[in-house]
Amino acid sequence: MSVPALEAVNLAKSFGGVRAAHDVSFSVPGGSLAALIGPNGAGKTTLFNLVTRLYEPDAGEMRFYGRPLAGLPAARIAALGLVRTFQAARIFPGMTTLENVLAGAHLHVRASAWRQMLWLPGARGEERELVRRADALLDLTGLLPFRDAAATDLPMGAQKLLEVVRALMARPRVVLLDEPAAGLNDAETAELGSLLRAVRASGVTVVVVEHNMSLVMGVADQVIVLDTGAVVAAGTPAEIQKNPRVIEAYVGKEAA
Amino acid sequence: MEQAVQTVIGGLLQGTVFGVVALGFALVFRVTGAINLSQGAFCIVGALAMYSFQVSLGWPGWAAAAAAVGVTAAAGAVIGATTFVPALSRLPVSSMLILTAGLLTTLEGLSLVVWGSQPYALPPFSGEAPVSVLGVRLPTQGFWIVGAAAAIIAGVWFLLMRTALGRALRACAENPTAARLMGIDVPRMTLFAFTLAALIAGIGGIAVAPILSFQFDTGRLFTIAGFSAVAIGGLGSLVGSVAGGELLGVAEQLAAGYISSLFANGIALALLILTLLVRPSGLLTAKRTRREDVRDEHRIYHPVVRLRGRRAVVFGLGAVAALAVLPWIVPPGLMNSVVITGILFISVLGLDVLMGYCGQVSLGQAGFMAVGGYTAAILATNHGWPPLAGIAAGLVLSLACAVALSLVTMRLRGHYLALATLAFGLLVESLAVGMTETTGGPSGLVGVPSFSVGPFDFGTPLAMYYLVAAVIVVLVLVLLGGLRSGFGRALQAVRTDQTAAAALGINVPRYKMAAFAASAAAASLSGSLYAFHLNFLSPDMVGLARSLEMIAMLVVGGEGTLVGSLFGVALLTLLPTIFQPLALYKTFAEGLLLVLAVRYLPGGIFGVFAQRVLNPSARPARSAA
Ligand SMILES: Nc1ncnc2c1ncn2[C@@H]1O[C@H](COP(=O)(O)OP(=O)(O)OP(=O)(O)O)[C@@H](O)[C@H]1O
Numbered sequence: 001m002s003v004p005a006l007e008a009v010n011l012a013k014s015f016g017g018v019r020a021a022h023d024v025s026f027s028v029p030g031g032s033l034a035a036l037i038g039p040n041g042a043g044k045t046t047l048f049n050l051v052t053r054l055y056e057p058d059a060g061e062m063r064f065y066g067r068p069l070a071g072l073p074a075a076r077i078a079a080l081g082l083v084r085t086f087q088a089a090r091i092f093p094g095m096t097t098l099e100n101v102l103a104g105a106h107l108h109v110r111a112s113a114w115r116q117m118l119w120l121p122g123a124r125g126e127e128r129e130l131v132r133r134a135d136a137l138l139d140l141t142g143l144l145p146f147r148d149a150a151a152t153d154l155p156m157g158a159q160k161l162l163e164v165v166r167a168l169m170a171r172p173r174v175v176l177l178d179e180p181a182a183g184l185n186d187a188e189t190a191e192l193g194s195l196l197r198a199v200r201a202s203g204v205t206v207v208v209v210e211h212n213m214s215l216v217m218g219v220a221d222q223v224i225v226l227d228t229g230a231v232v233a234a235g236t237p238a239e240i241q242k243n244p245r246v247i248e249a250y251v252g253k254e255a256a
Numbered sequence: 257m258e259q260a261v262q263t264v265i266g267g268l269l270q271g272t273v274f275g276v277v278a279l280g281f282a283l284v285f286r287v288t289g290a291i292n293l294s295q296g297a298f299c300i301v302g303a304l305a306m307y308s309f310q311v312s313l314g315w316p317g318w319a320a321a322a323a324a325v326g327v328t329a330a331a332g333a334v335i336g337a338t339t340f341v342p343a344l345s346r347l348p349v350s351s352m353l354i355l356t357a358g359l360l361t362t363l364e365g366l367s368l369v370v371w372g373s374q375p376y377a378l379p380p381f382s383g384e385a386p387v388s389v390l391g392v393r394l395p396t397q398g399f400w401i402v403g404a405a406a407a408i409i410a411g412v413w414f415l416l417m418r419t420a421l422g423r424a425l426r427a428c429a430e431n432p433t434a435a436r437l438m439g440i441d442v443p444r445m446t447l448f449a450f451t452l453a454a455l456i457a458g459i460g461g462i463a464v465a466p467i468l469s470f471q472f473d474t475g476r477l478f479t480i481a482g483f484s485a486v487a488i489g490g491l492g493s494l495v496g497s498v499a500g501g502e503l504l505g506v507a508e509q510l511a512a513g514y515i516s517s518l519f520a521n522g523i524a525l526a527l528l529i530l531t532l533l534v535r536p537s538g539l540l541t542a543k544r545t546r547r548e549d550v551r552d553e554h555r556i557y558h559p560v561v562r563l564r565g566r567r568a569v570v571f572g573l574g575a576v577a578a579l580a581v582l583p584w585i586v587p588p589g590l591m592n593s594v595v596i597t598g599i600l601f602i603s604v605l606g607l608d609v610l611m612g613y614c615g616q617v618s619l620g621q622a623g624f625m626a627v628g629g630y631t632a633a634i635l636a637t638n639h640g641w642p643p644l645a646g647i648a649a650g651l652v653l654s655l656a657c658a659v660a661l662s663l664v665t666m667r668l669r670g671h672y673l674a675l676a677t678l679a680f681g682l683l684v685e686s687l688a689v690g691m692t693e694t695t696g697g698p699s700g701l702v703g704v705p706s707f708s709v710g711p712f713d714f715g716t717p718l719a720m721y722y723l724v725a726a727v728i729v730v731l732v733l734v735l736l737g738g739l740r741s742g743f744g745r746a747l748q749a750v751r752t753d754q755t756a757a758a759a760l761g762i763n764v765p766r767y768k769m770a771a772f773a774a775s776a777a778a779a780s781l782s783g784s785l786y787a788f789h790l791n792f793l794s795p796d797m798v799g800l801a802r803s804l805e806m807i808a809m810l811v812v813g814g815e816g817t818l819v820g821s822l823f824g825v826a827l828l829t830l831l832p833t834i835f836q837p838l839a840l841y842k843t844f845a846e847g848l849l850l851v852l853a854v855r856y857l858p859g860g861i862f863g864v865f866a867q868r869v870l871n872p873s874a875r876p877a878r879s880a881a
């Protein structure tokens with residue numbers, strides 16, 4: 001049995017009286033695509049924040065390929081290969097689309113600041129290589145026309161997609177995506193689906209928070225259902241669709 | 257023993273005034289989350305107005321005092337209504353800090369225009385003869401100071417705790433969004449708090465004026481003392497700010513009495529840095545601190561203007577050619593000012609890396625100019641070092657200070673770097689004033705040799721011009737190389753969104769430190785060249801006024817554009833030289849331009865230029881929540 005890429009053990013977090021996470025355990029095998037679903041306020045984002053250590057958990061442990069994440073600063077976690085996006089797209093204003101994507105490659109810039117400052121050929125060659133990769137990803141996601149525009153001028157859906165591209169530039173081993181399809185139209189959502197499949201096919205583990213059930217059921221290997229801070233069910237999309245507790249807690253509400 | 261008691265009493269009196277100013281700080285901070293650096297200027301506006309009414313117009317004391325307090329409060333209301341309050345709903349906290357620095361400069365400049373630069377003194381309210389209590393002589397003015405402070409503290413307490421208005425103010429402090437939903441007119445409350453703080457400062461200034469000599473720019477000392485007091489006591493704590501003021505006052509008086517009055521300022525600042533180090537939240541922390549996450553953080557989007565490829569090369573070569581021929585166009589009489597423009601631009605370049613790219617506010621950039629300038633000048637003048645070695649020594653010392661300061665402030669968010677750099681700049685300034693034997697004291701270090709490398713001497717303005725121009729070209733190229741690559745992207749990411757930056761693996765503290773070190777190094781180099789060029793260096797050339805001036809230059813010219821600040825530096829250096837009669841209005845204009853630029857022109861002059869001329873397709877700068 002191989003070590004899971006991401007594992008949460010009995011995670012708990014409360015804000016005042018609100019139990020945002022309560023005894024949450026799950027495990028995501030390497031190379032798989034897991035979807036995290038649940039009604040608004042279920043604690044999905046909180047879970048991401050706990051894993052990437054934006055919040056300190058009250059109890060429990062997160063492990064990344066068996067390695068405990070407790071006590072690591074956020075930047076170190078990214079350096080290990082665990083990269084996330086945010087629910088409200090947090091692209092960098094004041095930078096172009098391309099520059100935003102390049103910022104994602106921060107961990108892979110080998111040339112030191114000194115070599116960049118001296119315009120040494122090695123540093124410039126590396127920069128060209130990064131730009132080439134960024135252009136390829138922008139092309140793949142249809143963002144290439146926006147390449148040199150100010151990133152904040154992009155429509156909301158494109159900004160969300162840009163954030164995904166930026167995260168992928170970091171070449172993560174595990175990527176956590178918080179509602180990447182919010183603000184996308186149907187065609188764009190379908191494209192996102194094929195992007196997610198391609199990402200998984202390249203060996204990257206994906207955890208995605210998503211409300212769009214057809215997207216989730218189409219791409220996920222595993223679905224984890226949260227409600228009021230606790231895991232209600234976990235299993236394959238087919239199992240989840242049949243689970244009466246899920247239909248009641250989540251799908252039922254959606255239908256209503 | 258008796259002397260010690262006298263000293264402590266003097267300190268308590270002074271501390272009472274600091275505490276009163278600090279109370280105003282704390283009030284505004286609690287209600288708005290912004291630090292108002294113009295606070296101390298209102299003290300001096302009050303005192304100067306009092307002088308005009310009482311001495312110039314011969315009004316009776318009580319009428320003059322009432323009128324002076326009225327003038328101060330009115331000034332506060334006008335400034336609050338026209339700039340502070342409207343800006344608050346559009347600008348991020350760091351820009352508010354810069355805005356209030358601009359307000360401080362504007363008020364000082366206005367006082368200079370109205371009252372001139374001479375020092376003033378007021379007669380004590382009830383005669384010169386001190387009262388003797390248990391063998392201790394007490395100046396009668398002391399009773400007035402303590403009485404006024406007690407009245408203010410009691411009044412503020414009553415207002416906050418016992419009235420509906422106070423409840424509304426406290427609601428704004430607690431959670432502005434919720435307060436708005438409860439139907440409280442938050443902007444009106446903010447204006448009220450700002451005006452009240454000005455009024456308090458005015459009363460404090462009038463009460464203390466008879467025991468000191470004051471002039472148009474004494475206000476900054478009150479700002480610093482009040483700011484330090486509030487930081488020592490705990491930002492936002494009303495009780496803490498008064499206690500912090502007393503502590504500061506006593507420490508200053510003891511330092512002045514037993515060490516040297518020249519170091520009094522330094523001791524207070526050392527106390528501040530020590531507090532930041534040991535208990536950054538202040539010695540008496542407010543029980544209910546403001547929830548940072550409830551305030552909408554506003555962001556300024558700089559215009560995104562990029563010059564790439566051929567156009568960049570053409571523009572760059574054009575700029576170099578212009579630099580090369582400039583000396584033939586400029587009248588010889590102006591050459592000195594042009595060189596100074598270049599030297600200051602070197603320092604502002606560094607400030608741009610720190611503020612424009614990395615988003616960290618430094619109020620002490622001139623402190624590093626002083627370190628670099630004095631180190632190089634002293635070594636070259638008194639110890640016969642070659643100038644280059646002196647510059648190198650200055651750089652090493654500046655970098656060491658920068659690293660030490662960032663280690664102190666790195667763990668802290670928000671205003672702490674601004675606070676620490678302010679303290680650092682003032683500490684260096686007071687050392688330069690106080691260490692008379694080494695630095696020449698307040699009147700400056702004379703006989704600094706010109707810059708030379710081996711047999712090449714740069715004694716003429718023309719030679720110095722080409723040296724400075726070459727340094728600028730190299731520096732701009734180096735910075736450009738870094739800023740257009742991974743280094744610059746990381747800095748900009750840190751400026752706009754530290755959380756997202758960290759999530760991409762960017763080591764935020766490390767980049768802040770790198771930007772700070774770069775800005776310190778540029779300032780240090782600039783300071784050294786400054787001393788070599790003028791063959792002279794004095795504390796006020798590299799003091800707080802200079803730090804504030806450089807912020808104005810940067811913001812007016814255009815932050816985050818590297819070359820844009822040259823517009824600001826040239827404007828504020830050359831104009832007063834070309835039009836000598838304008839020199840009196842320089843400080844005022846500087847402050848006003850800074851306020852206007854922060855408020856209405858996020859891209860500065862260069863932003864406009866870049867959009868119109870270089871890149872007409874770029875979107876205009878805009879600000880959004
Ligand atoms: N910083 C915080 N302070 C206080 N309460 C919080 C905080 N963050 C989250 N919560 C609360 O925790 C609960 C879970 O929130 P969370 O954002 O994780 O939900 P979610 O599943 O991501 O919902 P959505 O689908 O709306 O994004 C909510 O009740 C929320 O109000």
Ligand SMILES: [Mg+2]
Binds near residue numbers: 045
């Ligand atoms: Mg969420």
